[in-house]
Amino acid sequence: MLTPIKDKVTIVTGGSKGIGKGIAKVFAKKGAKVMIAARGEDSAKKAVDEILADGGIADYFLCDVSDWEAVQALIATTVEKFGSVDILCANAGIFPQIKLSDMEPSDWDEVMSANLKSTFLTVKACMPIFEKQNKGRVIVTSSITGPITGYPGWSHYGASKAGQLGFIRTAAMELAGFNTTINAVMPGNIATEGLDDLGEEYLASMAASIPLKKLGAVEDIANAALFFASDEAAYITGQQIVVDGGQILPESMDAIAEM
DSSP, rough: OOOOOOTEEEEETTTSSHHHHHHHHHHHHTTEEEEEEEEEEHHHHHHHHHHHHHTTTEEEEHHHHHSSHHHHHHHHHHHHHHHHEEEEEEEEOOOOOOOTTTTOHHHHHHIIIIIIIIHHHHHHHHHHHHHHOOEEEEEEEOSSSSTOOOTOOOOOHHHHHHHHHHHHHHHHHHHHEEEGEEEEEOOBBOGGGGGGHHHHHHHHHHHHTTTTSSSSSSHHHHHHHHHHHSGTTTTOOOEEEEEEEETOOOOOOHHHHOO
16 A cells, blocks of 8 residues: 555646546545646636545646746746645646658647656756755656657657656656656556547557557556655656556567467
């Protein structure tokens, strides 16, 4: 059983939808005080309302996490509201599918800013707080796409997710001086509202390529993040864990058939 995170102040960027919302809800259910950072007010308010209805503590702050001044305001508002920042879940990200032949430099820059630059900015903004209290936890939502696998149209997304893993290696050494860890969760195919328009047949084909024969749930990613945020993970830093139901293991669909 993990040490409780009750009353730990947790920021979840991109916490109004998908995996981020799952992380926010699981952490709140475990007693954390959650600040959701998002760009859309309707979805952010809905996520907070769901947490409050379930007996949790949460608020939201509208923020473009690729903007330094906005990130600083997020951290300041969180401290003003809840008194500190104990855990940062750097989850915000976008994944527009554009093949290289159609990709503009601005498309590349947009994804790098939203996914990779935002990770750097949020970690940097939290560092003075972690240093002052001599403790902190950072959990980055990376992906299997980029570091391990690839898919046409996601070269910029894959590069940003691989970049996050490169970032945490050195960040782990720099954060270690004040007892702060940084690790990454690498999701495979996770069932979120972003997949709703793909259709049952396509979702079934996705599940068929996974040894466990199902898509992951947002709670699966949240539970991995919860472990990294715990006292039990205090001696783990600069590392990553793949949460994908075995998706990256088969050499081909023939390997799945042989199961």
